[in-house]
Amino acid sequence: MQPVLTLKDVNVYQGNNAVLTNINLEVKPGEFIYIIGKTGSGKSSLMKTLYADLKLREGEGTFVDYDLTKLRERDIPYLRRKIGIVFQDFKLLPDRNVYDNLLFVLKATGWSEKREMEVKINEVLDKVGMKHAVTKMPHQISGGEQQRIAVARALLNDPEVILADEPTGNLDPQTSVEVMQLLREINQNGKTIIMATHDYALIMKFPTKTLKVDSGTLFEVVQRTI
Template sequence: MPFSGEPIVQITNASIFQEDKTVLNDVNLSVEKGEFVYLIGRTGSGKSSLLKTLYCDIPLHMGNIKVAGFDIDKIKRKEIPLLRRKLGIVFQDFQLLQDRSVAENIYFVMKATGWKDKSKMKSRLSNVLMRVGLGAVATKMPHQLSGGEQQRVVIARALVNEPSILIADEPTGNLDPEVSDGIFKTFEEINKSGTAVLMATHDFKIIENYPKRTLRCEKGSVFDSAATPA
């Protein structure tokens, strides 16, 4: 599938750190608008640290990263919430508020990102839940849902602000294969609507069944999996 225009993610000569340890050196890569890219590698290879750097959970000390129009190496603390409104972030461990309903979990993100009109919030809630196939769970608590349903709520929450890119860190890591397949198809549908997806995964069955461009973290570097690390 051809892509054109400015990349949604552009990384140039970046070093990625985890605390005071360099985990990736001289990273150069891009993700085009509307592209779907896998990020693979062993545990500890730097996948999660790279993703966290993209949404400023880990600071960038060396190199240049541009994400959704923001220069991560120059970004000010007050601008980070503005960046994250353009991103959808999906975690392996869901990170849902267990004492709040599905609707309240999603409203929490809306309020934190500037939503105020209650009628628009209600409409958007219905829209994102329908989009992930969960139109009837708004009043349920997270513990009343299966793992797959909870992950769909996380995806719905990530879609609230119509992000330019979804960043997903092992989104099927805690799910069985059949459920994982359904979750992945949800990501594909989101991608087909124009949202880029950058997904870290160990799920090689998914990669085999749904081949996409694949980046590998290995030996302190990131490279296209078709290439050979230096």
């Protein structure tokens, strides 16, 4: 099986500053991987490199069949169609309801058939248990529900990989567990998930392969199971 992600001798830059050096990583289809580390350690910079918000300048990187070193501006939307991204702060558009938030993403990624879009939106809302909120505005639903919608949005284009950048960062512990259970379920249905987090309680509760960013590098840590 081809890895969905391969990084070889990668250095990650923010401006002229190398925040991570000598990163080597391989992720296989269907894996669930945590990337842990303190705030400011470089987790988000690594994630941004994967979804092409930061350019990969040094080393080799292939992600969902795209060579990250040769990625052109016009390739980026196509790369992003093959991945789903879940952010800490939900990033829902506040001026439109749940349905229109999802519709906006489908239209932006090239969908045009009204009926197909409707079917797809209902399907992803069903997957995350949020069909009842289809006409609600983001401010009318809780943080946990907003994050479920954000997960639904990430599933719209049936991505090969979901990148979750601190997806429980703004949630209380109980809601964090619910969102985590949802992500685990999606993973068990075959999706690869790479999740940056510093929520150690969650990692202990849902142990899986864990990589740590520390002192500018990335290494695997062996978890102690409770």
